[in-house]
Amino acid sequence: MASQFYRAAREAARREVPLLAVGNLTAKEAARNLAARLAAEHKLTHIVCRNGARVPVQAWAEAAALAKSAVAYNAGTLNRTAEAGVRHVEVFDGFDCGWLTHTDLDKANGTVRSVEDAAGAPISHPRCRRAFGPRPDLTSV
Known part of the structure; x- marks a missing residue:
């Protein structure tokens, strides 16, 4: 189950984060879209990290978008x-x-x-x- 959610998160990120590169979105906007997609399509409210921490999907999406843009x-x-x-x-x-x-x-x-x-x-x-x-x-x- 966890690997399905991880794949869903990565798939959604692959759709949203590239928009940063073409200048259509800020990292914060891409994060908001990514979090909304994960919540709507996959009913994700939290992401479980490798260390077992449960992170709200919005915080995870923001960190992912900021890291990719940096x-x-x-x-x-x-x-x-x-x-x-x-x-x-x-x-x-x-x-x-x-x-x-x-x-x-x-x-x-x-x-x-x-x-x-x-x-x-x-x-x-x-x-x-x-x-x-x-x-x-x-x-x-």
Whole structure:
């Protein structure tokens, strides 16, 4: 039963979240549509996470939409940075946010990373506010 709900949630997300990329919706609007679709078509009010936590479908949809839009935004920044021949970026993130996970001891904010490293960690957790700024002034770190 749980796997059916998970598949339903992913299927609905595949329909709603791509609209972010074409500029038709904000992440909040996509989340609202996703939550409404899950409630109407699948009678879902909560999503059960891997750790067993029951999360309201609206909160889950918002986190999913924000994460997907953040990853897409950062991928675009990194792709354009690489196309311009820039090899390093500065990381802008929450003060205590880790590089690979929120609790990672390798703190991300204010660090300089290669474009390749940044592409491997576009965000570190749901609702992550990570962004990258190209550093054309740096040729090696």
